[in-house]
Amino acid sequence: MSGRELSYLQAFNEAMHQLMAEDDDVFVAGEDVAGKGGVFGSFVGLLDEFGERRMIDTPISEQAIVGLGIGAAVAGLRPVVDLMFMDFVLVSMDQIANQAAKLKYMFGGNASLPMTITTNGGAGLSAAAQHSQSLEAMLCHVPGLKVVMPATPYDCKGLMAASVREDNPVIFVKHKRMFGVKGEVPEELYEVPLGQAAITREGSDVTVIAYSRMASEALAAAATLADEGVDCEVIDLRTVQPLDIETIVASARKTNRIVVVHEAVRFGGLGAEIAAQIQEHAFDHLDAPVARVGAPFSPIPFSPALETAYVPSAERIAAEIRATMHRPAPGVTV
Amino acid sequence: MPLDPEIVKDLHRRMVRIRFFEEAAGRLFEANKMPGFIHLYVGQEAVAAGVSVALRDEDQISSTHRGHGHLVAKGGDLNKMMAELMGKATGYCNGKGGSMHICDLELNMLGANGIVGGGVPIAVGAGFANKYSGNETVSVVFFGDGSTNIGAFHEAANMAAALKLPVLFVCENNGYAEYTPREQSMAIKDVAERAGAYGMPSKIVDGMDAMAVFEATESALVSVRAGEGPYFLECKTYRYYNHHGIQNLGLSYRTDEEVEEWKGRDAIDAIEARMVADGVASEAEVEANRASIQAEVDEAIDFADSSPMPDPADLLDNVYSDAVSSDAVSSDAVNSEVRS
C-alpha cells in the first residue's frame, strides 16, 4: 500500500474523478452536485474537470432524478444520481423499488441498469427525524437492488468503483459522520468487490458483525473487551445486499457467539435477517442466542441529549458482548 | 385607501419579532449553542407577517425547513421556540423536533418540515377538513420556489383545485433553492404560472412589502373563504443569509451586490420609514417597540439557556398516541435498557 492518507470523503471524490475519466458514459445528476460540488463536498472539482455536460444540477425532484438515471442507463449510459440525504430515498421510492429494482426481471432480462444512486445516511448530527435515518433494511428487502455501506476511506473508493462498474442498480450510502475519517487509500483506481465482507479483527471468543459507522464502533468495543480478556472477531459487511453469509457463518462456527450491530432501528433490521440465517446455518455451533444492537423503536430525536442515548455506541456494543459472554461489566461483582 | 394604522403597527411588530429572533438564533448557532441545521428567515419577514396579519386565529398554516418566521408571525412563544432550537425539554417539541420540525398546534401552526414540498399536501388535507366541517376556516401553505419542482406540490395543487378546497398557496420565491438559482431549475420566470395549469387564480406580489402582501392576502382570502377554491400568491423575496447558517456575503453562488441591492429594499426599514412619515408612530415609539421586542428575545435566550435538557427516559414517549403500542416493542432489550 502507498501509505497515502485520504479522508472518507476525499476517497469517494477521487473515485469519482477516476471513474469519470475512464468512461465518458458516467455522468452525475443531483441537487447542487455541480456548482456547489455537493452540499457535503462529495463532488467537488468534477464540474471544472468534466464540464456541464457531465455534471448536472437538477431541480428538487427526487423521483425524476432517479428516473433520469433509470432512463439514461437503459439508453446506454452509466449514471451516478445523487440523493442529498438517505431520507430522500423515500421521496423517490417508486422509481427505486417499483422501477429500477424490477426492470431487468420484468423485461425477461432484456435490459440492464448500470446505475448508482449515491446518498448520505446516518445520525449523530442533530439533524432530527427526517435527515438522519438508516433505511437500508427497506432497500435490502427489494429484490434487484444492491446496497453498499462503506466504513473506511479505502472501501469508500474501492466499493464506489465496483458500484459504478456494476450493471445493476446500486445504492451507495456514505455515513455523514465518517466524512473526515482518514485512512490509507491507493492512488490508482481499484475495486472492492460487492458482496464480500472484511474481517477487520480476528478473534476467537465472539464475533461482532457490523457495517458503516458501526463497524468502527464495533472495533472500539472489541478493544475495550480485549482489555477484559475477551477476544472479539469483527466483521465489516461492507455490502449489505448482497450479504456475505459465508464469511458470517464461518465466523459463527469458529467463535460460537454473535453480536450483530447496526445504527438502524433494531426491530425488523438487518440484524434479524442475519440472526435468522445464522441459526439456519450454524445452529449447532451457537453457545448463546444471537444478540442484536440497534436503535430503539422511535424516530430519531433532535436534541443531543436524546440522540446520544438513541444511537448505538461502542459502550452499548461492549455491554451486549459482555451479556453474550455472560460476563459482568468491569467492577461489577455477581 | 391608506391602511389602518393598527394593521401597520401589527405588521411591523411581527416582522421585527421575526428579525430579532432569527438574528439571535443565528448568533447562538455561530457560538455552537444550537445543534443541527438552521435555516434563517431573515429578509423574508414581510411574507410571513403580511399573510398572518390577514388570517384568523383558527386558520391553519403549514411551513417549510425555513419555518421559524411563520411560527413567530402566527404568534409563537419565543421562549418555547428558542428552547426547542437548543434541544431543551421546555421547547415546543420537548427537544425532539428542533428547528426543522417546530410547530404549535394550538396556534394552528402545523409544523415546519424537513422534506421540501412535504407540507403542501398536509395543508391541503387541513383545507379538506375545513370544508368537510363546513366552517369558514382556511389553511395556508408556505413553500419555497424550489419546492414547486417536486411532485408532492403538483399533486396537492391539482387536488386542492379539483376538490375546490379552501387553501391559500403562498410561494416564497427567494430566487434560490440552496445554491441553485431559480432560472437553472425551471424554465419559467414566475412560479405563479404554475397555478394556471391547475385552474387556480394567482397573483404576484412584492414580497419585500408587508403591506402589499397583507392586502393581496386579504383579497385572495375573500374567494377562498367563500368556497371558490384555492388561490396562489407568489411573493418575490430574498434571504439575506446563506441557505443554512448565518454567513451573508462572499458566497460563491450569488454576488454581494445582489445581496446589498435586496437589503436596500428591506421590508422593516421601509415600513418604519412609512410609519414615521404617515404619523402612525414617532421615531421614539418605533424605537421603543424594537427595544421591547429585543427584551422579549433576550428573555427567551435566558429561558432556553436555563432550561434542562430532555431526559433520555422520555425517548420513547409519543411514538404512538397510546402507551400500549410502546409496550408492544418493550420486549426489545435495547428499548427497555434505554427506558430504565
Ligand SMILES: Cc1ncc(C[n+]2csc(CCOP(=O)(O)OP(=O)(O)O)c2C)c(N)n1
Ligand atoms: C425532498 C427534499 N429534497 C431536498 C432537500 C434538501 N433541501 C432543503 S432546503 C432545499 C432548498 C429549498 O428551496 P426552496 O423551496 O426555494 O426554499 P428556500 O430554501 O429558498 O426557502 C433543499 C434542496 C430536502 N430537505 N427535501
Ligand SMILES: [Mg+2]
Ligand atoms: Mg427558494
